[in-house]
Structures are given as structure tokens and as C-alpha cells.
Amino acid sequence: MARVPLIAGNWKMNMTVAEGVTLVKELMPRVDGLGKVEVAVCPPATALHAVGRALADSQIALGAQDVFWAASGAFTGMLSPPMLIDVGCTYAIVGHSERRGRFGKPDESLSPEAAQVFGDTDASVNLKAKAALGYGLSPIVCVGETLPEREDGRTDEVVAGQVRSCLAGLSAEQVAGLALAYEPVWAIGTGRACEAPEANRVCGIIRSVVRDAYGAAAADSVRVQYGGSVSEKNAHDLISQPEIDGGLVGGASLDATKFSQIAQVASVIAKDMRYA
Ligand code: 13P
Numbered sequence: 001m002a003r004v005p006l007i008a009g010n011w012k013m014n015m016t017v018a019e020g021v022t023l024v025k026e027l028m029p030r031v032d033g034l035g036k037v038e039v040a041v042c043p044p045a046t047a048l049h050a051v052g053r054a055l056a057d058s059q060i061a062l063g064a065q066d067v068f069w070a071a072s073g074a075f076t077g078m079l080s081p082p083m084l085i086d087v088g089c090t091y092a093i094v095g096h097s098e099r100r101g102r103f104g105k106p107d108e109s110l111s112p113e114a115a116q117v118f119g120d121t122d123a124s125v126n127l128k129a130k131a132a133l134g135y136g137l138s139p140i141v142c143v144g145e146t147l148p149e150r151e152d153g154r155t156d157e158v159v160a161g162q163v164r165s166c167l168a169g170l171s172a173e174q175v176a177g178l179a180l181a182y183e184p185v186w187a188i189g190t191g192r193a194c195e196a197p198e199a200n201r202v203c204g205i206i207r208s209v210v211r212d213a214y215g216a217a218a219a220d221s222v223r224v225q226y227g228g229s230v231s232e233k234n235a236h237d238l239i240s241q242p243e244i245d246g247g248l249v250g251g252a253s254l255d256a257t258k259f260s261q262i263a264q265v266a267s268v269i270a271k272d273m274r275y276a
Contacts, residue, residue, distance in 0.1 A: 007262055007266050017046065020044075031263050042062075042093055044065065045065070052089070055088070081131055095142045104186045129178070144183040155202065167210075179246075187229050196240075203224040230262065
């Protein structure tokens, strides 16, 4: 099996330009040269250009936290795939639960009217994934259930439905080349990661949905990451699971020591185990 794990850091709304550049300068010597792992950082839009330049001679890839589907036009505040490629991005996260307005820790100050700013749906995520692929950006498509959905026993149905809808209309080759991130909403930013065997089970369901819709070759190639309170402490347990091809890391990606340790763990697992 030839899947190389992907460790991507989602910096979310953190880091000035100077802080971001300092962080990747600390990361590069710790991560460059690791075999059998791909590492990416996804800074906020304001830092993409500078961080991209700092990464020029590095193996660390640059990703955006979101992307719009049109190439240009009257879309105030949006960033198109060609704009992201222009500053050096090769990845774009799409459909993160926070962009869908699905939060693990409800924010009482966010009224329903204000929450509309986080308006992504499976349909918009599908447009974004298609556009990203059309321009040569690799999407990291996020899916995951909320706590009420899990408690209602609807995890598998919710996640499978998101995968089908978000990937609708893509070719098997396109699906083979993208990454899906299973991020249970209740595990994000809570310090309460999903238990590794359960994360592995849901990632396996995601892969089986891909197999049913796009065939065995796409299912064997597509990378299914886990995200939600990944740390340097639980990384080995999670990433050594057979269905989990790396992590989408939030908080721990803001710390060069922790993030590079997660990348090192993934590299060792990939060398030792199923990727040999
Ligand atoms: P945390 O690692 O901070 O839980 O965030 C996960 C996440 O949402 C990554 O996209």
C-alpha cells in the first residue's frame, strides 16, 4: 500500500506574519528530511505569502484554510484557487466544521444571525473541492459528527452522507488524490480526542463509502486523516491505526516541538508498518 501519511497543521485564526515565519523556521530543521510523511501548514490568509516564501526550500507544503470556487470576480473577502496557488499553496482545507458553523464548544455570544457567517454546507464544500481540484490544489475535505449526532447513534450515517455529498461529481482519479479528514466536532479543541479504535472504525467507513462510489483503487489511495485534539502524546495511538493516514492538527500545530514530534511519529509508523 503506497499511502504516505499527511500531517497538516491548521493554525486557524492564530499567528501574525512574524510569528508564523518564526514557527516554520523552527519546524523546517525538525521536519525536513523525514521520510514517508508529508507535512503541511495552513496559516491564516494574511500570513500565507510570507510563510510560503519562508518555506521555499523546504519539504513542508503550504495550505489555505478555505478556498472559494470562482477564479475571480465580485466576491468580497473570498480567495480563489489561482490566488492561493499564486502564493505557493498546494493544499486547501474545505468544509472544516468551524466554517460550517458546527462548533464543539458552543459560543453563547454568537447569535443565530451572526452565526450565518459560518455558512458552509455540503453543497458549498462540494463546489470548493471541485474548484480546488480543477486548478490543481489538493483539497483536505473535512467531515464529522456533532456530539448530539453521536449520542443519537447517527455518526455513521452523518459522516457517510457528508462524504457522498462533498465528493459528488468528482472523478475516481480526483478522489484518489485528495485527503478526507475525519474530525468529530466534539473532539475539536476540547482535549478529548476520539478513542483510536473508534476513530479507526469511522475512517474505515469513510474509505468504504469511497470504495462503493469510486472503486477500490480510489479507496486504496485516498488519505483519511483524523483530527480533533491530536497531540504528541496520542499521535502514535491514532496514526498507527490501519485506516488513519495522518492527522489534521489544530492547537498542537502552533508549537514547533509538538507538531514536529507528531510528524516524526507518523514517519516512524509509516516506515515500520503498512507503508513499507
Ligand atoms: P484541535 O487539534 O485544536 O482539536 O483542532 C483540530 C482541528 O480542528 C484541525 O482542523
